Amino acid sequence: MAIFKVPRINTEQREGIILQVGEIVYDTDQEVFYGGDDSTMGGFLIGQNSGDIVEKIELQEQDIFNKFIILSNTPIISQNVILTPEGGITQIYGIDYLVSGNRLKWNELGLEGVLEQGDVLIIQY
Numbered sequence: 588m589a590i591f592k593v594p595r596i597n598t599e600q601r602e603g604i605i606l607q608v609g610e611i612v613y614d615t616d617q618e619v620f621y622g623g624d625d626s627t628m629g630g631f632l633i634g635q636n637s638g639d640i641v642e643k644i645e646l647q648e649q650d651i652f653n654k655f656i657i658l659s660n661t662p663i664i665s666q667n668v669i670l671t672p673e674g675g676i677t678q679i680y681g682i683d684y685l686v687s688g689n690r691l692k693w694n695e696l697g698l699e700g701v702l703e704q705g706d707v708l709i710i711q712y
Contacts, residue, residue, distance in 0.1 A: 593620065602629040617660070627688065632661045642710045643673070651704055655692035662686055662712040673707035686712075 598616040606612065606623025612630065613620055621630030640660055650656050662668050665686035670678045678684055683697035691710060693699050702708075 604629070606630040619660070629661075632663055640712050642708075644708045644710065646702055646704055646706045646708065648704050651702060654694040654699060655690045656708065658686075658689045658691055658710060658712070660712075661689040667712060669711040671709045671711075672702070673709055 593611050593613045595615050596612045598614055601612060601614050601621060605626065605628055606621065608623055608625050610623035610630075611620055611633065620633045622633040623630050642659060644650075644656055646656070658668075666680055668680065668686045668691065670680075670684050670691065672678070678698065680686075684691055684693045685696065686692075691708075693702065
């Protein structure tokens, strides 16, 4: 029987490289696997130990200015990210917000001018 051991790397090291297509690394800080596509800095998330991720992020002044937030992980399928402002209704992907890598952004989309500092976003992916 053969055993394939995936190279281990910490987050700081991983975020500084572009993994090639077919490369896989194990992020020892996040305890998840990342794969390469020859273009995404740090690779893309391909597996983790638990199910869905739910984040609650309180918006800061800088988030409102930037019109984006950074998610703690990179969603496998960006279009499957669900955004609900706490106490509000679920927003529509592509109309109210977009996800690119680990950035959830609303620049020139439906949430621009609506979100305020102190609002709490519930993000599921």
